Amino acid sequence: MPTQNQAPLATLEQTDAFIARHIGPSAAEQQAMLKELGVADLDQLITQTVPEDILVKSPINLPDSRTEEEVLTYLKSVAAKxxxxxxxxxxxxxxxxxxxxxxxxxxxxxxxxxxxxxxxxxxxxxxxxxxxxxxxxxxxxxxxxxxxxxxxxxxxxxxxxxxxxxxxxxxxxxxxxxxxxxxxxxxxxxxxxxxxxxxxxxxxxxxxxxxxxxxxxxxxxxxxxxxxxxxxxxxxxxxxxxxxxxxxxxxxxxxxxxxxxxxxxxxxxxxxxxxxxxxxxxxxxxxxxxxxxxxxxxxxxxxxxxxxxxxxxxxxxxxxxxxxxxxxxxxxxxxxxxxxxxxxxxxxxxxxxxxxxxxxxxxxxxxxxxxxxxxxxxxxxxxxxxxxxxxxxxxxxxxxxxxxxxxxxxxxxxxxxxxxxxxxxxxxxxxxxxxxxxxxxxxxxxxxxxxxxxxxxxxxxxxxxxxxxxxxxxxxxxxxxxxxxxxxxxxxxxxxxxxxxxxxxxxxxxxxALGSCTMKLNATAEMIPVTWPEFGKLHPFAPMDQAQGYKQLIDELEEQLKAITGFDAVCMQPNSGAQGEYAGLLAIRKYHQANGDGHRNICLIPTSAHGTNPASAALADMKVVLTACDENGNVDVADLRAKAEQHKDDLSCLMITYPSTHGVYEEDIREICQIVHDNGGQVYMDGANLNAQVAVSQPAEIGADVSHMNLHKTFCIPHGGGGPGMGPIGIKAHLAPFVANHPIQQIDGPNPENGAVSAAPWGSASILPISWVYIALMGGTGLRAATENAILNANYLSKKLGEHYPVLYTGRNDRVAHECIIDMRPLKESSGITEEDVAKRLMDFGFHAPTMSFPVAGTLMIEPTESESKAELDRFIEAMAQIREEIGQVEDGDIDAENNPLRNAPHTMAxxxxxxxxxxxxxxxxxxxxxxxxxxxxxxxxxxxxxxxxxxxxxxxxxxxxxxxx
CATH class of the missing domain: 3.40.640.10 (Type I PLP-dependent aspartate aminotransferase-like (Major domain))
Structure with missing residues (x-):
């Protein structure tokens, strides 16, 4: 092996340092987790986990990773415009x-x-x-x-x-x-x-x-x-x-x-x-x-x-x-x-x-x-x-x-x-x-x-x-x-x-480790441009010749998101994920009206969906028809087909989250999209779980017509204690004319008479640099690695926690996607300890609880993201194992069923x-x-x-x- 002095200049100039800083597990930790899962490498894990017919066949079309210095220097030149x-x-x-x-x-x-x-x-x-x-x-x-x-x-x-x-x-x-x-x-x-x-x-x-x-x-x-x-x-x-x-x-x-x-x-x-x-x-x-x-x-x-x-x-x-x-x-x-x-x-x-x-x-x-x-x-x-x-x-x-x-x-x-x-x-x-x-x-x-x-x-x-x-x-x-x-x-x-x-x-x-919320690293380099005056002090209705830096940033981010998702166009106006749902459904509604199908108002939604899905459908004047899920957490294709055919004359769309809210890749997702299209509907893909798709599959290529992208999840805008967020939507060409425009600052592309869905033409524009910087720092290779490691971390957690708790749903080869659900209901029956008790007890270990009782009551949904190291995952596993031991003591009668560390959690200085x-x-x-x-x-x-x-x-x-x- 050559020493550092013997290494070629190309090696010494490697620009992927940020990738390793964003992704939590080191190479050694990755190998240890892969060994625990019984696979040789990440490629094998992805092949076992993601349905073969949706795996992308070529690398994502984005530039290579750049250094933080290069990215911020370039973005400063853009901001100066x-x-x-x-x-x-x-x-x-x-x-x-x-x-x-x-x-x-x-x-x-x-x-x-x-x-x-x-x-x-x-x-x-x-x-x-x-x-x-x-x-x-x-x-x-x-x-x-x-x-x-x-x-x-x-x-x-x-x-x-x-x-x-x-x-x-x-x-x-x-x-x-x-x-x-x-x-x-x-x-x-x-x-x-x-x-x-x-x-x-x-x-x-x-x-x-x-x-x-x-x-x-x-x-x-x-x-x-x-x-x-x-x-x-x-x-x-x-x-x-x-x-x-x-x-x-x-x-x-x-x-x-x-x-x-x-x-x-x-x-x-x-x-x-x-x-x-x-x-x-x-x-x-x-x-x-x-x-x-x-x-x-x-x-x-x-x-x-x-x-x-x-x-x-x-x-x-x-x-x-x-x-x-x-x-x-x-x-x-x-x-x-x-x-x-x-x-x-x-x-x-x-x-x-x-x-x-x-x-x-x-x-x-x-x-x-x-x-x-x-x-x-x-x-x-x-x-x-x-x-x-x-x-x-x-x-x-x-x-x-x-x-x-x-x-x-x-x-x-x-x-x-x-x-x-x-x-x-x-x-x-x-x-x-x-x-x-x-x-x-x-x-x-x-x-x-x-x-x-x-x-x-x-x-x-x-x-x-x-x-x-x-x-x-x-x-x-x-x-x-x-x-x-x-x-x-x-x-x-x-x-x-x-x-x-x-x-x-x-x-x-x-x-x-909140399931469906993707609490990943918000890197310092990504956050720095937010407070640059070149981005902060611009009025949203300033003449566009004064906003050329913003225009370039937004145009470039749209191109990045199109490359990642496969869509033909992006609407940046929605300033939350739920508003992205609403904006996408309005585009579908206008599309049907333009085709003389204004009567199409049936929206199919699986029972596993986020609650915002049916709420958004109601705001868009759609009638919600629920479709069943099978015992493995997947959409019941037969039920969906029956309801799509039953409502084919009035079918507007399907709203589906992918991977599912149950934490699995639907094997039949292409067929599901085709059923909806065959019956005159459009497919709205909820992008809440896009972190498990980036660079391994593409919503548009799978069959989605429109999808929102939670920039505050997958693309690193921080959650801020409950907001801000951004939920731009990717759309296929036939829907592009029907998305939001603005009465003061006209946007190229959508019909000029289209109304606005939020106050500003490009939503919460000052936080868009965060996502732009993240994508630029990671490049296509880094984004693929991020998704792979999110899936690796989730499967490692699923396997290790599965030694102590039942994992509710798994997909092909017993793999999960980016998150897993552990079922507390059998333990509640045997001990009286609830998922809330576990959530509060985790605070004593220094952890915020996972998502509680969603999408299934009595469960905990856990998403580690790619940013957490194996060492941090092991600390969480240690806490959950200790909690399981305490539940066992309640089950065995060794500690009181009501007066115990779980029921009394969290413990305070008081x-x-x-x-x-x-x-x-x-x-x-x-x-x-x-x-x-x-x-x-x-x-x-x-x-x-x-x-x-x-x-x-x-x-x-x-x-x-x-x-x-x-």
Whole structure:
């Protein structure tokens, strides 16, 4: 063997170092696991596992792996093609200052961005407190009773508001939703898209007139309006209520700091974007949408709600309330298909409010308003006509030479909103400066205008006048809770953030082996570009010649995804997996309508499917017909064939997850797709498990017509404690014209008249660099290796855990795909120990539990991903083996069936210092079940939480101060 000095240069220049960093098992560990499985190499394992007729015949058509340095240098050159102007476009997106303590310690911190949705609250208390802060902030600012833990963006929140109105309005015969003409156009488009398949009539106009002309179930206004007006809606709200309609306001969160809240006027739903509370514009997202309503409507609130409960020691503890897994329980009867929120961004917005506090926010809001007023007063003094006579941050002017002024502002580095008909809009924000105002005056009035900013400012201050009616000034207090009044120095804020972070388990601590959720490495190199200003400071409606870097990035990512999946086109707009389902089904629906088959509305869904599948189908006006699975977890082909033929005249599509949610590759997947096609339907492939397909098979080649790709699973965008996500869809050529477009920024390819499904043209664009970097770093060879190792890790876990627990489903040669399901039901019958007991006991070992009771009740679904080493897998196996021994002790009667380490898990510091330890086992056994924990222990900060108490005593804002004292 040659020494390193004798190695050729080509060897020394190997560029696949990142592949080995992403893939957890070393070469030696891979060999050890392969030996355990009785196979010679990865190729043999893949041949045994993946059906031969779907295996790709040639390597994926992607460039070779590149080094981190090469990739980031190239991407920096791409980002440099974006031109960052001062943005005054507004329309729900404004520039903001991300406090550096939040930027570094939250957005750029894997302790926050790699955590999972807090389904296991005992090891999620920090995140839950941060989300509760966000909900409390929203309640204070909106003046309503109940807020959720964020939605995807303002426009999709608008659509959710409409459907809530339809469910809860007492005007049961009404089928009309009224939208004011001064609502942001992207909100109108997404609402119209949602309303069409549901059969709702949407009328846009002057709602003050429309309300007298139409019976309706809901009314929507923008507050302030898209052109800047600040209106009092109390009288209009009263009229709506007289008609038994609900009233919704899309509100600007910063304006609510100084304006009377819509809730105080009587509004029923208030929603909007929290973006300007310290979250970059990022060419459209991700941004947390807030959503608040009345307590009476709590059972219909979309998304997740964080509530206060108690743990087994009676201490206050936080948890997800009510809607924890609503889609999986109610399926097509669910109130929405929402599966991903925007928790990381909601946390940032909440922390922004914590850091600045009420007085700091009032100062920021006051400064924004003052700049807008100075700009307006200066222009008015020179005879410029204002379209709006009241404002918070936005003024719209009417000019004969509007196009020339718009162009002059562009040359000066300022983007204005060009609304057409000689009108220009300009929105002030946290980053607006004196220089900005003076430059605008120069552009509009000429450089000899003679205006003095300081003099106008003094005149406004001396007059005491508001830029809106006096009765619309906020009088109620905001953010009075101590959490918003305690952490205004960076030292205190840093410690608060760290205190919360320390309460949670994330991928920075240990593997999170959640089946179907693919919690893999989110590499640092992939995350770095997210906070580059070249990507962060771009408005989604900026002129496209200023976004050439983004266009190149998106085009290249689309080509990468097409090469991986085999599809002809990609729609990037859906900003979650569930929204990808919805967007794909809408494309199928439009395709059938274009072919004169609008009656095709039957959607076949296997019983093993994700709950979002039937919920999405219902939103697309499809009737769900379930198809059976056999005893091995596969789709029952005979049943599917029978139902496809039974409904052949009305068959719209099949929704199928591949590999299946049961963790196996369907042997008959080609036949299944062909059956659907033969009966006039399309095939929608749920891409949740795409991590087991990349570079070994292709959805489009198998027979799928459309599939979503969870970029926050397979392609390394982090889960962020429950979001962000991205769910672009791959489509075959015949469906490409029917996917979403956008009313403001037209997208090449889809029919121009197609509506939007989310607020921004390319969804949450600022996180797309993560997936682009991952694919570039891995190359085709690395992606194949990732899939192979995901399958290797899953099969190794399945075999080793199978020595202690029954594995519910296996495929060919007793192999599993990327995940396996262990069946706890026989053990529950023999011992009384449940899957929840096992989930909580795993916390004592420092692990987050696998997916619990899905897709089969009484089971645990485990997905290790390719990023976990054999050493980490063995630690998990050790924990599960120890837990099995403890279950055996219960079965044998050696330990009490109720008072045992499993039933009492998790064990906390409170158990140690409480002075009431009376259990028939030692604290050492409870809290330190294996020796390694003596040097590496993650402590759950609360004991097991009482879920029933939390739902019966729903409380969804910050805990009162006196309760802390208790």
């Amino acid at each position: 974006n031109k960052i102007n001062t943005s005054m476009i507004g329309m729900g997106y404004t520039d903001t200052i991300v406090p550096n303590v939040i930027l570094r310690n939250v957005l750029e911190n894997p302790g926050w961005y790699t955590a999972y949705t807090p389904y296991q609250p005992e090891v999620s208390q920090g995140r839950l407190e941060a989300i509760l802060n966000f909900q409390t902030m929203v309640l204070d600012l909106t003046g309503l009773d109940l807020a959720n833990a964020s939605l995807l963006d303002e426009s999709t929140a608008a659509a959710e508001a409409m459907t809530l109105c339809k469910r809860m309005s007492k005007a049961k015969k009404a089928n009309t939703f009224l939208i004011d003409k001064n609502v942001h156009p992207q909100n109108i488009s997404v609402i119209e898209t949602r309303a069409e398949p549901l059969g709702y009539e949407v009328i846009v106009g002057d709602v003050a007139e429309l309300i007298d002309q139409h019976e309706c179930f809901g009314v929507l206004v923008q507050y302030p309006g898209t052109f800047g007006d600040v209106n009092d809606y109390a009288e209009l709200i009263e009229k709506a209520h007289d008609k038994k309609a609900l009233f919704c306001a899309a509100a600007d969160i910063m304006s609510l700091v100084t304006l009377k809240s819509p809730g105080e006027m009587g509004a029923d739903v208030v929603f909007g974007s929290a973006q300007r509370f310290g979250v970059p514009m990022g060419f459209g997202g991700p941004h947390a949408a807030f959503f608040a309503t009345r307590d009476a409507y709590k059972r219909s609130v979309p998304g997740r709600i964080i509530g206060v409960s108690v743990d087994s020691r009676g201490n206050k503890a936080l948890r997800m309330a009510m809607q924890t897994r609503e889609q999986h329980i109610r399926r097509e009867k669910a109130t929405s298909n929402i599966c991903t929120a925007q928790v990381l961004l909601a946390n940032m917005a909440g922390f922004y409010a914590v850091y600045h506090g009420p007085q700091g926010l009032k100062t920021i809001a006051g400064r924004i308003n003052r700049f807008a007023s100075i700009l307006a007063k200066g222009l008015q003094s020179k005879g410029v006509e204002l379209v709006n006579q009241s404002w918070f941050d936005t003024i719209t002017i009417k000019l004969d030479n509007a196009e020339a002024v718009y162009s002059k502002a562009l040359e000066a580095g300022i983007n204005l909103r060009n609304t057409g008909d000689n009108q220009l809009g300009m929105t002030c924000d946290e980053c607006t400066s004196r220089e900005t105002i003076n430059t605008l005056w120069d552009c509009i009035l000429g450089e000899d205008h003679g205006l003095n900013l300081e003099q106008i400012d003094a005149e406004i201050a001396a007059s005491g006048e508001n830029s809106y009616a006096a009765n619309l000034a906020r009088e109620s207090e905001i953010l009075t809770h101590p959490v918003f009044n305690s952490y205004h120095s960076e030292t205190e804020m840093l410690r608060y953030l760290k205190k919360l972070e320390n309460k949670d388990i994330s991928l920075a601590h240990s593997m999170i 158990d140690l210092i409480g002075g009431d330890w009376d259990r028939p086992y030692s604290f050492e056994q409870g809290a330190f079940p294996v020796a390694r924990l003596h040097t590496s222990k993650v402590w759950p900060t609360v004991n097991r939480i009482d879920n029933v108490y939390g739902d019966r005593n729903l409380f969804c804002s910050c805990i009162p101060v006196e309760d802390y004292a208790e």
